[in-house]
Amino acid sequence: MTHNYLLEIGLEEIPAHVVTPSIKQLVQKVTAFLNENHLEYDKIDHFSTPRRLAIRINGLSDQQPDVEEDAKGPARKIAQDADGNWTKAAIGFTRGQGVTVEDITFKNIKGTDYVYVHKLIRGKKTKAILPEIKDVIKSINFPTMMKWANFDFKYVRPIRWMVSILDDEVLPFKILDVEAGKATRGHRFLGHDVEIKNADEYEQKLREQFVIVDAKERKQLISNQIKAIAETNNWKVTPNLDLLEEVNNLVEWPTAFNGSFDQKYLSIPDEVLITSMRDHQRFFFVRDQKENLLPNFISVRNGNDEYIENVVRGNEKVLTARLEDAAFFYNEDQKHDIGYYVDRLKRVSFHDKIGTMYEKMQRVSSIAKVLGTELKLDSKTMDHVARAASIYKFDLVTGMVGEFSELQGVMGEKYAQLMGEDPAVAQAIREHYMPSSAEGNLPESTVGAVLALADKFDNIFSFFAAGMIPSGSNDPYALRRHAYGIVRILNSRNWNVDLNSLDLDVEQQLIVDNTAFGVDVTKNFDKMLQFFNDRIKQFLEHQEISYDIIETVLSSTQHDVTRLIESADILAKAKLNEDFKNEVEALTRVQRISTKNDVSDQNLDVNPSLFENETENQLFDQIVSIEKDTSDSITKLFNSLVALAPSITDYFYATMVMDKDETIRKNRLNMMTRLSNLIFKVGDLTKILVK
Template sequence: MTKNLLVELGLEELPAYVVTPSEKQLGERLATFLKDNRLDFEAIQTFSTPRRLAVRVTGLADQQTDLTEDFKGPSKKIALDADGNFSKAAQGFVRGKGLTVDDIEFREIKGEEYVYVTKHEAGKPAKEVLAGIPEVLASMTFPVSMHWASNSFEYIRPVHTLTVLLDDEALDLDFLDIHSGRVSRGHRFLGQETEIASADSYEDDLRKQFVIADAKEREALIVEQIKAIEKAENVQVEIDADLLNEVLNLVEYPTAFMGSFDTKYLDVPEEVLVTSMKNHQRYFVVRDLDGNLKPNFISVRNGNAEHIENVVKGNEKVLVARLEDGEFFWREDQKLQIADLVAKLANVTFHEKIGSLAQHMNRAKVIAAYLAQKAGLSADEAAALDRAADIYKFDLLTGMVGEFDELQGIMGEKYALLAGENAAVAAAIREHYLPNSAEGELPETKVGAALALADKLDTLFSFFSVGLIPSGSNDPYALRRATQGIVRILDAFGWNIPMNELVDDIYALNFDSLTYDNKAEVINFIKARVDKMMGKTPKDIKEAVLAGSTFVVPDMLAAASALLEASKTDSYKPAVESLSRVFNLAEKADAIVAIDSSLFENEQEKLLAKATDELVLTGSASDKLAQLFALSPVINDFFDNTMVMAEDQAVKNNRLALLASLTAKADALAKFNLLNTK
């Protein structure tokens, strides 16, 4: 016989960004708890609103499954004393299992007998096991926490109710001084406390109190309401997924509505209006059917449609205040001079241990010039990069960016164009912030990409130089994100710049403001980001590529991808094993020994030398790998007919030198003896 279980934790309003992951976490933790405690179930459904996290388990067994376990103890000669009685070792063993020596039996394993006991544990009733639910709730982890009243235990927000129902029976549990029952809370303003009749009636009981507990149902309702407004008003609404999730987790009973603002604000850059609506007010942006921004917005009320006109007016009033700010800063910023703003950056601290923003920009300018040459930028691109590097942080001192910091770079581009800067310079000012997240969009122009690299490289080098190196999950200056951006840009633009040479060259530059330090740590940090870029590639392939002689990001990523694809073929194992043998022996070679063909003693040795000499790895990483794998028969014939570690020292060293010459070429793809073929 099975039952349905409901667990609901009622809390003060949760931060919107915490709700969805906490709902998922609670479901996963409860599922693990049930599995660990041998309570079978059919399915788990999770629920959440800003004021509750809940789980319903359907088809829950009424008791644990029985457990039968065998335990191996000491050998018979240890378990019995000279008189044939059970020794203290045997007695202690069975006592630890909750059994007696009467339960001992002997079993033979590889010619020797050992003590064995079998423990049978009858399954407990479900209600007895479910007494551990408060422990599940206590194990939850959150990005922020607090304690309240006299509680020393910290939690995401104060807990008000705990509902635990097994079908229609309320279980008697306690969590953080809250006694469980069947009482839940309705909507803060429209509803009231209510009793949940049973696990199955949960959604219906709360709906009567203006709470839609199922987040998926609530989301579908919001989208449906927005679509209805679109159709009625003949407009299109941008339903941004992140914004939708945030709004979803701010309301328990959603009602979408459309508001408006004065058309005069459409003279302000669209990005300012969109930022005001989406980021600051959590409004959805409205456009006409041609994609042009309209003086309207969509918001979602936490409640019903009663007196909605007052809600619309209130939201319009709040938005207008933001738009007034935007219009004012847009007008006032245009009176400023870029040169004056750049000069003031000398007084703005980049970091107290590193210096000013102006000093940071000066270093980035030198790095940018170096990158222009390495990346093969044209004369016009290099000139645009040089100019952009002179001014690219100026917009940080504008009123608009001071008020709307999300617009840094974006406003820099607009103000630069208004000041007469060319389009390449203006675009680079915007693009140097990209990517601004792990999977964020990349710069589109070479000038913007080079400036982004220069800015991120100096950020990485300077913070490492003063000892501000991320450790564990701690990364307050987002250096991992910046370095991930470096790797992604190099890969996207196919810039084959060896990172070890780049780091060496830039570290050799002289700056009055800072001397770069901790070079080895920087190299390892960059390699760790390349490793991450390889995604779910097997560990051995990652390690082999990272240990190779090349440190050209696009080539490394391509090599990892080629090896991953090759590993799925039948030729992979024998080819890798041949090359691995070459690498293992080549490590014993004397680096100063030159190959002497007069010391070759057989035809296979000559053929390998010829094949190695003629080997020029070209084309894609897959092509290069195929060229190496094609040598497998030649390598195998060499080993079948040649004793590499010959007694004649000169012959041995010559053969090792031959193998080393092959690995010197193959090493550009990977260190093949680190690959696993088992």
């Protein structure tokens, strides 16, 4: 016999962004609870609205299965005295197992007899176990918690009611002053309290009280209503998925409606209008068939269509007030030139331990120049980079960004265009924030990519120099995201930037040439390199590169992000070849023996006149040839190295590196070290696992 169990937690309105993660967490914890208690079931349905989190366990077994097991007790010499009588240890053991000494048997384990008892554990009835689900309810974690009344208990919002029904029987339990029963609540304004007589009628009973508890059904209904309004008016609407999720978690009985605003506001940039509608009012914006933004919007009411005209007018009024503010700031901001705003940045703090936003722009200008030179950008692009770096934060002190902080960068681009800046410069101002999330969009333009790199490098240099290094989960300045963004940008553009050389160049320009704006980038620089290695590791793991290859390349002697990633790709592909094992074994033999060389004097000269066989000459000529290759390609280097495998094998077969003659030994170790240095540009191949 199977049962269906309904659990509902009724709450004050939960913040929209908390609803979906909370119901997922409830399902996970209930699943774990059932598994821990060995209760079998078919599936779990879940329901959520702003005022409730609920699950229904379908096909739940009537009780736990009976379990037979052998319990091990003390050794025989402890369980019985010299006369064979049972000791207190034996009697206590059997009592604890719910049996008597008459049930004892012995089993020999490695020459020692131990007490064993065979017992049958009867499964508990499901209805006796389920009330303990209250501990699951209390264990749910939320991003924000609160107390209420005189209770010390914290939860996302006050618990107002609970439902706990096994088929049609209440399984009571109590949390604080709320006792679980059959009564639930309908829509706050349209419905009323209702009794759920059976777990299977949950959705229908609440539907009658103007609550759609199935979040998927509710979201689909919203989508259909938006689509119907769009088709009626010949509009194009592509609902933002995040906004759709948020709106869905704000309503229990959705009714979509459309409103409008004065066409004069269309003179404001689309991004401002969209931000006002989508981010501030949770409206869906609409376009005509030619993709032009229209002075209309679609919103969703938590209720039916009664008096919907009043709702429309109220929403239009609120939006108009917001757009009036936007229009005012947009016109006022254009009364000053960019220089005016740049000058104001001298009084805006970037961080009290680092300096002003203006000083940050000076550092970024220097870093951008270093990057542009290293990347061999043409003079026109360099000019655009220099101009963008000198002004790119100016919009932070405009009225529009002060009111709509989400538009930083976006308004920088708009105002730069209006004030006559080159389109490449304007675009870079917007793109320097990219990527704004771990997997967000990357800058499309070269100028934007360089500026984004320079800005992110400065963030990391500055905070590391000030000793504010991320630890654990603590990363208040999003430095991990900035570093990961650098990795993604460099990789996407196949740009080679050695972090070690960047350190020296930036140190020269910022510390020596421009001390007023400088930070000591040499401070904590080793920690910063490790910090970047961790981000490269994260990137490679996302590419499903095996951990041994990741460790191999991160142990290389270079700090060029793109080359490290290239090395990992090469090794991942090469590892699939049947010759890989022999090739790697030859190269790792070189790396291991080179560790015996004392290179403290940095002298790695090799004298061919000391060679005693042809394999030495042959291998050395090949090493020199690879060393002379000025190509930056790691792929070419790796292919050249694996091609040496036969020569390396012949060399070790014919040559004793650790010769008794110190001069000959040193000559051979120098040759091995030079070859090892080439191999280490790819990575420490000794870390690769080969079968």
